[in-house]
Amino acid sequence: MNTVIAFIFMFGLLVFIHELGHLIFAKRAGMLAREFAIGFGPKIFSYRKDETLYTVRLLPIGGYVRVAGEDPEIIELKPGHHIGLEFNDFGDVNKIIVNNKSNYPNAKIVEVEQVDLDHELKIDCYELDTDEHHQYSVDRKALFVMDDKETLIAPYDRQFGSKSVGQKGIQVFAGPAMNFLLAIAIFIGLGFLQGVPVDEALIGGVQEDSPAEQAELMEGDEVVSINGQSIETWMDFVMYVQERPDEQLDVTVERDGELLSKSITPESFTEQGETIGRLGVMRMFEDSPGDVILYGFTQTYDITVLIINALGQLVTGQLSLDALAGPVGIYSATDDVVQTGFLNFLMWTAMLSINLGIINLLPLPALDGGRLMFIGLEAIRGKPVDPQKEGVVHFIGFALLMLLMIVVTWNDIERLFM
The missing domain is CATH 2.30.42.10 (PDZ domain)
Structure with a gap:
């Protein structure tokens, strides 16, 4: 039971810190962060605060921050659609009801002629009862209502694509950076708890x-x-x-x-x-504050170099895929570490945090490093890569990563029963 609790705590902390970096800098850049998720798959827990839905999901294989504009919007209005509109006190649309319109008796039912929710924030439409043409302004914080669930609209200036190359790059890089900062903080804490080895x-x-x-x-x-x-x-x-x-x-x-x-x-x-x-x-250990703080940085640097060297050996074939560990292998290793004491568990957590930061910075599709690569191409070309083409690359990359995860997990299971 101690191992289960330790693993859940460790996984939750590493993913939370990583995604918190993405969330903080998305909000600082004025991006609309729709969801902050720990895990993938079905929701176990959800809580909405302000614009963001915070969720815990079933599969412990990572997490994500869903920013408006990174993926195609779930709801798209086209000419001919029948929708319901509700208005605020200033006469601006503050709710766009996509379906189940009978549940909203005060809504005005219209047929869409033209809609712009990115720049002009206007809806051109015909009122079904009178066939009169109207143009309505849409509130910047208007809500889509679909299946009785509310979702904020995302004007273009709140979308990922509207931001500068620098803002986008910092928002993507912030996740891995937070993992390195967590490792530094843990090693400093260890230094104060047990001293710094000479x-x-x-x-x-x-x-x-x-x-x-x-x-x-x-x-x-x-x-x-x-x-x-x-x-x-x-x-x-x-x-x-x-x-x-x-x-x-x-x-x-x-x-x-x-x-x-x-x-x-x-x-x-x-x-x-x-x-x-x-x-x-x-x-022998020493505990002077200066040495302890320096230890946090030097230990993080040393382990970073060690992991990068191991990745290099993996690429050159000096290490095989059998050397990789997935969630099952990490859980098994965590079980061994937990038996040796809390301080060793903290050190293991710091090492995994560094590993997570490095892996995410690899220039592979679907990882932060892959996204940074596309942002770099945008900086060189002066314009972004076609979002649809980039989305296809990330989708293929994610599928390959999931396949690799399955292979690694299978190897983990085989090792457990050998």
Whole structure:
């Protein structure tokens, strides 16, 4: 049950932060954000505030912010359509009833001749009862009513396509950027909770009844060399010891400016099916505010580089698709991490947040990187790509991504039962 709660919290946080970036900058640019969704598929929960519908959906495979103009409008009025109109106190249309008009007895029923809800905000029509021609102004916040559900109209200046290249680019980039900021914040929080690991091979603690205690190693000792080989960093120290279980080591440490020699035999320890050596020492941590804040940025940078390198190996064939994990694989890995403690779970969440930001910036259709690519083409050409052609590319890209998700998820399931 702890893993289920942790996974739901983690998934919800990562998607919420990502989509919040899109939402904030859509609203700052004056775009009409119709929906803020976590998940895809059928709605589990929905809540409307002001212009935006906030939803939680069934399938935990992402989320989206639906901005007016990014997709074709759901409701399109054409000449000959019979609609109902309701008016505000100034005589402007504030409701356009598309169907179920009998449920609105105060509505004026008209036949559409011409309509412009993008620029002029006008409806030319004939009143059915008198056959009189009218032209009505439409309120900027008028509502479509279809199947008794209300949807705001979207004048052109509220649509995605009306904004500058810069505004569109920032709105799209804001999602991945928020994932990187979340990772930085988590690592800073971890730094304040547990301190920042130092790079030097400094011993921060010694476990009882361990080989290190038997050799009288102490907190604050700095490992200088092992078997005559110089040790520069903590990772040099760890790797050297792990590769030599049950092998006697001549360890030189510096204590209060004095060099001391110790003979230590690492005990054998099995981890993920591999036998490694372990001395029973802990890493030194520091907690100065400056170091902690810097740690948030450097740790995010280091993991970003690590993930980008892994993606490069995937592209060049050095890694196979089997190395990828979908929701099932991530859930399984989360289960393992949860068992090791809350702080490790936070670090796992930060790593996944960075991964989500990087993946979304790949120049692939249907991802934020693909959308940024089209915005870049618009900047170069001086005009946007045909929205219909761009929509087809994104649709095909989304379909291929869903296919990849199915393949990866199937691999995850197979691994669980191997």
